[in-house]
Amino acid sequence: MDITATPTPRWRQAPLIALRGFWAGASWRALMHLVTGSIIGLLSGFILIILAMAAVAGALTVIIPLGAGAAIFALSGALTLVQRSRHTAFLGAEWPDTAPLRPVTLAPKALLEVLRRPRTWRHLSYHAITAVYSPIAAFFAIGAWTAGPMMMAAPLMGLRSGLETRHWWLLGVGVLVLIGAPWLGRGLAEIDSLLARALLGTSRTETLEARVSDLAASRESTVDAADAERRRIERDLHDGAQQRLTSLAMNLGIARATLTDLPEGGAKALEEAHEEAKQVLTDLRDLVRGLHPAVLEDRGLDAALSAVAARSPVPTRLRVDMDRRVARDIEAVAYFVVSEALTNAAKHSRAKSATVDITISGSRLLLRVTDDGRGGADPERGTGLQGLADRVRSVEGTFHLSSPLGGPTTIEAELPCAS
Known part of the structure; x- marks a missing residue:
């Protein structure tokens, strides 16, 4: 008899899937992500508004707008590091390696350089958006976790006077709200994650620029390595093979000049060997000179x-x-x-x-x-x-x-x- 396990229909697994959110670590991390984000968002939003108001109020001067602008961009850079670390800690986000943040000074040239970077405005946009979004998202997430149990407890409050239909409605709605609370928190955290990847991440242009920089550095290192190897070959040829060929040519020349009583065949062979040695030495010198002339x-x-x-x-x-x-x-x-x-x-x-x-x-x-x-x-x-x-x-x-x-x-x- 062939006994094959029949898979459980998905509609029967739905209650288990819905309840899984209560003990899933991702649900609690998402809730902590939203809570910490609301605190950071409120504080950063308050400080950014104060700095912006100070810049507007001191528009007639020069130093106040410059100082407020420098403070805004410096705060934006610090908040970027904090927000990235928050997304990494609670949602496991990974961020590309980027150049370290430079201190923002009051020099107009430095401020203009910061203003020209699209990354500056993307980061500042995220901090402005999350200053509003994060408190609202945390309010709904915490509200779902607290309102559900409170609605479920409503029938207990009406036991002395008898259960009424509205109590049962509150009980049912409370159960649904409590079951949906983990998934609501995870959804709100995912929206925040999408915003962060779009605004705090690296754009395609920046990715290509970083790739070009890596390739340029790799090319330079390859060229330097090839140059060092060429110098080694040149040194070995000059100090080794060239010196030995020079000695060989000299010895053959001495033998050719002193051994005058050799048979005609031997004298001719010695002459050819001497000329060949001189030609090889000339070719080797040309080769060394061609590698990299001194x-x-x-x-x-x-x-x-x-x-x-x-x-x-x-x-x-x-x-x-x-x-x-x-x-x-x-x-x-x-x-x-x-x-x-x-x-x-x-x-x-x-x-x-x-x-x-x-x-x-x-x-x-x-x-x-x-x-x-x-x-x-x-x-x-x-x-x-x-x-x-x-x-x-x-x-x-x-x-x-x-x-x-x-x-x-x-x-x-x-x-x-x-x-």
């Missing part, structure tokens, strides 16, 4: 790019107009953009001349590299142009390439360099 660190972008222009197979005219040095990562990006652009001009464009112009305009470093080659440069063909664009964007700069067929090719970049 002259860029020591003397800045002008000196480093002068060396690049001097080494370039394409005759290059360089003009650097900078009244100050910029951030280290910005200098590195500008250096690599110019180096890669001149390398491409020599390898791919068959250019006969190139020009490099670097200037500072306000808070932007303007970079322009032009060559008179055949043009047609395409980032999709793997010439490193896409990597240049990505490197420029990594520091929140802009990159533009113009390379029609027949030339000229122009690379322009704008890099932030706020002092």
